[in-house]
Amino acid sequence: xANETDNNPCDTDGxxxxxxxxxxxxxxxxxxxxxxxxxxxxxxxxxxxxxxWRITDAVVEPRPxxxxxxxxxxxxxxxxxxSGVFLEVIENRxxxxxxxxxxxxxxxxxxxxxxxxxxxxxxxxxxxxTATARHWNEDALKQHEQMGxxxxxxxxxxxxxxxxxxx
Amino acid sequence: xANETDNNPCDTDGxxxxxxxxxxxxxxxxxxxxxxxxxxxxxxxxxxxxxxWRITDAVVEPRPxxxxxxxxxxxxxxxxxxSGVFLEVIENRxxxxxxxxxxxxxxxxxxxxxxxxxxxxxxxxxxxxTATARHWNEDALKQHEQMGxxxxxxxxxxxxxxxxxxx
Numbered sequence: 505x506a507n508e509t510d511n512n513p514c515d516t517d518g519x520x521x522x523x524x525x526x527x528x529x530x531x532x533x534x535x536x537x538x539x540x541x542x543x544x545x546x547x548x549x550x551x552x553x554x555x556x557w558r559i560t561d562a563v564v565e566p567r568p569x570x571x572x573x574x575x576x577x578x579x580x581x582x583x584x585x586x587s588g589v590f591l592e593v594i595e596n597r598x599x600x601x602x603x604x605x606x607x608x609x610x611x612x613x614x615x616x617x618x619x620x621x622x623x624x625x626x627x628x629x630x631x632x633x634t635a636t637a638r639h640w641n642e643d644a645l646k647q648h649e650q651m652g653x654x655x656x657x658x659x660x661x662x663x664x665x666x667x668x669x670x671x
Numbered sequence: 672x673a674n675e676t677d678n679n680p681c682d683t684d685g686x687x688x689x690x691x692x693x694x695x696x697x698x699x700x701x702x703x704x705x706x707x708x709x710x711x712x713x714x715x716x717x718x719x720x721x722x723x724w725r726i727t728d729a730v731v732e733p734r735p736x737x738x739x740x741x742x743x744x745x746x747x748x749x750x751x752x753x754s755g756v757f758l759e760v761i762e763n764r765x766x767x768x769x770x771x772x773x774x775x776x777x778x779x780x781x782x783x784x785x786x787x788x789x790x791x792x793x794x795x796x797x798x799x800x801t802a803t804a805r806h807w808n809e810d811a812l813k814q815h816e817q818m819g820x821x822x823x824x825x826x827x828x829x830x831x832x833x834x835x836x837x838x
Contacts, residue, residue, distance in 0.1 A: 523778070568735045569759060591758075591776045592736060600776050604807075609758045609767050609785055611690070611807040618776055640771075640778040 523639040525653045529661045531631040533668035535623035538631050539596040541668050542566075542621065548574075551667045554659035566593045569609065572601045591618070598622050616644055631668075635661065690812040691805050692820045696828045698798040700835035702790035705798050706763040708835050709733075709788065715741075718834045721826035728752075733760045736776065739768045758785070765789050783811055798835075802828065 531538055541547045545562035553559045556579040563573040573587040588603040604615035617637050624632040635657055639645040698705055708714045712729035720726045723746040730740040736756055743751040755770040771782035784804050791799040802824055806812040 591772075602776075604771060604782070605758075605785075609769075609787070609805075611785055611805050613807075615771070615782065615807060618772075618778055620776070638776075638778050640780070640782060 523642055523645040524636055525639075525645065525648060525657075526634065526636045527654070527657050527661060528635075529633045529665060530626065531633045531665050531668055533631060533671060534629060535596045535625050535631045537668045537671045538623045538633060538664070539599075541664060541671065542599055547667070547671075551663040552660060553577075554656045555663065566590060566595075566599065568592060569607070571607055587612070596623065615640065617648065633661065633664075690807065690809055691803055692812065692815060692824075693801065693803045694821070694824050694828060695802075696800045696832060697793065698800045698832050698835055700798060700838060701796060702763045702792050702798045704835045704838040705790045705800060705831070706766075708831060708838065709766055714834070714838075718830040719827060720744075721823045722830065733757060733762075733766065735759060736774070738774055754779070763790065782807065784815065800828065800831075 541551065543564050543566045545564050548562050548564060549559050552562075552574070553576055558577050559574040560577060561573065561575045563571050565571045568590055570590045570593075571587065572590055573585075576582075576584040576586060578584075586603065587606060588601050589605045589607060589609075590599065590601045592598060592600040599621045600618060602615070602618045603612055604618070606612050617639050620634075620636040620638065622632075622634040622636075624634070626632055637648060637653060637657070639648060708718065710731050710733045712731050715729050715731060716726050719729075719741070720743055725744050726741040727744065728740065728742045730738050732738045735758060737760075738754065739757055740752075740754040743749075743753060745751075753770065754773060755768050756772045756774060756776075757766065757768045759765060759767040766788045767785060769782070769785045770779055771785070773779050784806050787801075787803040787805065789799075789801040789803075791801070793799055804815060804820060804824070806815060
């Protein structure tokens, strides 16, 4: 048992540290359709990467501990396998996933973020869509900003907005 | 969107990295009693710290996303608040918790480990108890070993073994 209070992993103060990036849109479709666009792998593959990037091999198991995997491909042959799990799923309302775990709650090699998607119905039948990327520390937050969070997630939200209109 | 493949957080390969510490015991009580010893805060407080350490302020909400909080006190006035959440709960069989999140799946400041407790009934009415501490990297694993994982968790398992006999 450690006796030091400095940098002691036993000493987890429970403070939530707000290293969040967030994005909001009103989508012209019901939350049910937005939820379907996220959880149907075939539909997800049509909008989830900012074009000309694209995803393949999507696996979506929308339940706590279920897999959320895909491979992202870039225009110059880049290939990034992504894998994660869902932490919380509220049908037609919320999806929270993270790359911090592989199935069976095994820690992944490189935890980066928690992604929270909220879908709130509006009075006029549309969806208030809020996407939040939460990070464990400021470095990850800044790295994500520099990778182009706002442009990338913004473009993806626009692609989603177009797609759900036609669902 | 990043183009580098080195150290790119988009590139999560989904490999589970085995930075695990584990401990096994046969406990002379049913899994139901062992589960109760974990999830009843009053009982938990009687065995969960290796004496003369002790815990107070236990909060146990055994459901995914529920809190698992306590304050650990040392004999020389050390005080370590611990807070975490449950990732998975199977009644009388399994408890998985982590300090990587605060409630509502917000990343904590200092993720250290995932703790998995398995309670398996044996043919003769006892419990095969397996406690596994999983870490995100080798540094955390070594730090935990040096903090005395085997002695600490071993002593705690002995305390639990004594206590459940009388439940």
